[in-house]
Amino acid sequence: MDVHRLPTLLLCSLCAGWTCGSAYTDPGELYPSSSIKFGMNGLSCLFWKWTPPSISANCSVQYTAEILKEPRTEMPAGVRDKYPYFTKYFEPRIDLNNNLTLKVQTTCENRTSEVKLFTSPLTTGNSRTMVRNMTCIWHYNEYVNCTWRPGEVVPPNVNYSLRYWFYNSNECPSVGNKQPTPFHDLLDKGEPCQNYTYQSGIPVGCVFKFEQSLKEYKRLVAVVTGGSQDIKPYIYFTCANNIAKLKAPVITDIKIIPNNTLLVRWNESDVPLTVNYQGQLEMSDGHKVIVTVLQGGSMEFPDISPDITYTVKVRVNLMKKAMCFLDPYEQRKDLLWSDWSEEKKIMAIEDKRIRFLVIFLPVVLFITVTTVLLLFYMRRLLFRICPRIPDPSKVLSSDFQHWLKYGKAVYEPKKEEVCVVSLLETSLSSSQVE
Ligand SMILES: *[C@@H]1O[C@H](CO)[C@@H](O)[C@H](O)[C@H]1NC(C)=O
Ligand SMILES: *[C@@H]1O[C@H](CO)[C@@H](O)[C@H](O)[C@H]1NC(C)=O
Ligand SMILES: *[C@@H]1O[C@H](CO)[C@@H](O)[C@H](O)[C@H]1NC(C)=O
Ligand SMILES: *[C@@H]1O[C@H](CO)[C@@H](O)[C@H](O)[C@H]1NC(C)=O
Ligand SMILES: *[C@@H]1O[C@H](CO)[C@@H](O)[C@H](O)[C@H]1NC(C)=O
Ligand SMILES: *[C@@H]1O[C@H](CO)[C@@H](O)[C@H](O)[C@H]1NC(C)=O
Ligand SMILES: *[C@@H]1O[C@H](CO)[C@@H](O)[C@H](O)[C@H]1NC(C)=O
Ligand SMILES: *[C@@H]1O[C@H](CO)[C@@H](O)[C@H](O)[C@H]1NC(C)=O
Numbered sequence: 001m002d003v004h005r006l007p008t009l010l011l012c013s014l015c016a017g018w019t020c021g022s023a024y025t026d027p028g029e030l031y032p033s034s035s036i037k038f039g040m041n042g043l044s045c046l047f048w049k050w051t052p053p054s055i056s057a058n059c060s061v062q063y064t065a066e067i068l069k070e071p072r073t074e075m076p077a078g079v080r081d082k083y084p085y086f087t088k089y090f091e092p093r094i095d096l097n098n099n100l101t102l103k104v105q106t107t108c109e110n111r112t113s114e115v116k117l118f119t120s121p122l123t124t125g126n127s128r129t130m131v132r133n134m135t136c137i138w139h140y141n142e143y144v145n146c147t148w149r150p151g152e153v154v155p156p157n158v159n160y161s162l163r164y165w166f167y168n169s170n171e172c173p174s175v176g177n178k179q180p181t182p183f184h185d186l187l188d189k190g191e192p193c194q195n196y197t198y199q200s201g202i203p204v205g206c207v208f209k210f211e212q213s214l215k216e217y218k219r220l221v222a223v224v225t226g227g228s229q230d231i232k233p234y235i236y237f238t239c240a241n242n243i244a245k246l247k248a249p250v251i252t253d254i255k256i257i258p259n260n261t262l263l264v265r266w267n268e269s270d271v272p273l274t275v276n277y278q279g280q281l282e283m284s285d286g287h288k289v290i291v292t293v294l295q296g297g298s299m300e301f302p303d304i305s306p307d308i309t310y311t312v313k314v315r316v317n318l319m320k321k322a323m324c325f326l327d328p329y330e331q332r333k334d335l336l337w338s339d340w341s342e343e344k345k346i347m348a349i350e351d352k353r354i355r356f357l358v359i360f361l362p363v364v365l366f367i368t369v370t371t372v373l374l375l376f377y378m379r380r381l382l383f384r385i386c387p388r389i390p391d392p393s394k395v396l397s398s399d400f401q402h403w404l405k406y407g408k409a410v411y412e413p414k415k416e417e418v419c420v421v422s423l424l425e426t427s428l429s430s431s432q433v434e
């Protein structure tokens with residue numbers, strides 16, 4: 001029996017790829033599937049299909065299939081099905097740009113075949129030509145900005161271009177009699193991105209509109225291809241929510257409230273899912289305090305000291321539960337933060353001084369105003385009590401003779417008489433006393 005099995009094993013390991021012939025049958029023995037084809041089922045499902053092995057035994061055949069990740073980590077137990085195919089929607093734990101390995105086993109009642117591994121990349125081309133470090137950010141409800149670096153190998157006249165599509169389910173179309181579609185044939189179905197940015201004449205980024213609610217939990221596939229078939233396409237796959245970057249909050253108010261607490265208020269985000277706000281308080285000595293709150297439009301920083309200038313800014317992100325993928329293989333551990341809001345500065349004034357200002361300032365003001373008014377009225381009184389009277393002695397004594405002679409006075413007052421307020425007051429008070 002071992003002698004029979006050896007050549008089959010050898011054959012299979014030699015052609016471990018797209019196809020693997022195994023026409024040999026032996027009653028009582030189960031053989032693995034053969035002639036595997038690999039490609040796509042619709043725009044978001046991987047699809048392997050094989051020819052059922054000829055079984056001489058009288059039993060119902062089933063297949064156990066699962067995708068192995070490389071390096072080979074533990075995966076959930078395989079799916080059992082009586083149909084000779086396996087289809088699986090895109091998942092973040094499946095690296096679409098690497099070789100994919102399907103593990104298949106045929107079972108018939110209580111008998112099992114040997115396990116077969118089929119390894120193949122989803123897209124063709126030299127992987128060193130694939131673009132690198134591709135990332136996309138969804139500026140929420142506006143546009144998606146994807147950027148990348150050219151591949152390790154950049155053929156002359158390379159013209160990277162991006163196509164993308166969105167979908168929102170984890171279900172695969174029915175298979176029927178379909179055959180797997182080569183990934184390349186799907187590219188025409190994607191929307192071409194129009195707005196590229198270039199570096200040294202090579203496209204390294206593209207921006208496309210995406211105005212959808214976060215509640216849709218859309219999946220995004222964005223593929224960067226080069227002008228020619230030699231250049232291996234790079235498939236970027238994620239959930240739109242996981243790359244959503246919200247708009248920075250706008251601080252509307254900042255003040256010191258009792259108990260040495262600083263209060264910041266901002267315009268609440270109109271995002272339909274739960275968000276976190278993070279506020280940062282920076283003191284003039286560079287010391288920083290960070291506070292995070294769930295939802296809401298304000299936060300407080302306690303223990304504010306006087307005579308220090310505080311700088312405050314706020315940012316926002318989605319709660320982790322807004323992500324589509326919650327399995328342990330998820331690509332991003334945290335959701336993106338928005339930019340920081342504009343910074344606002346405030347200086348705390350010591351409580352005692354606030355009390356001084358609040359209580360004594362009006363008193364001082366009152367006194368000042370009263371004094372001014374008093375002075376004004378006194379000036380008017382002054383004019384009434386001591387009006388300007390010509391000095392009769394001056395007028396009469398020196399020029400009396402002259403006056404008698406010529407009947408004409410020569411009056412030239414030398415100096416205006418001044419009635420001092422203090423004098424006036426004493427005269428007034430003395431008159432009152434009398
Ligand atoms: C196969 O088994 C079924 C019952 O399990 C039986 O009805 C049928 O006749 C068998 N066929 C052959 C060829 O042995
Ligand atoms: C994928 O597998 C092929 C052989 O099947 C191998 O030549 C190639 O280097 C592998 N690619 C990667 C990225 O591992
Ligand atoms: C498997 O099937 C064979 C024959 O049908 C039987 O003899 C054997 O006991 C079965 N083994 C188990 C584990 O069911
Ligand atoms: C590109 O990604 C690799 C790993 O995927 C990383 O080591 C490298 O620092 C990244 N380069 C840039 C410029 O981000
Ligand atoms: C897109 O991202 C790149 C890299 O982060 C950045 O330089 C560019 O300004 C962004 N474009 C837009 C429109 O956000
Ligand atoms: C590069 O590709 C874009 C989109 O596919 C196309 O519009 C443009 O004309 C191409 N540029 C060159 C230089 O081939
Ligand atoms: C391309 O993107 C820039 C921002 O990066 C934007 O200002 C411009 O309007 C866009 N052009 C088109 C045609 O969408
Ligand atoms: C002020 O703070 C103290 C402790 O820090 C607390 O016990 C008290 O309730 C606070 N008072 C007000 C008005 O918030």
Ligand SMILES: *[C@@H]1O[C@H](CO)[C@@H](O)[C@H](O)[C@H]1NC(C)=O
Pocket residue numbers: 250251252267
């Ligand atoms: C805050 O939002 C309201 C409406 O949501 C808007 O009218 C107001 O202008 C915003 N304030 C600032 C400072 O952005």
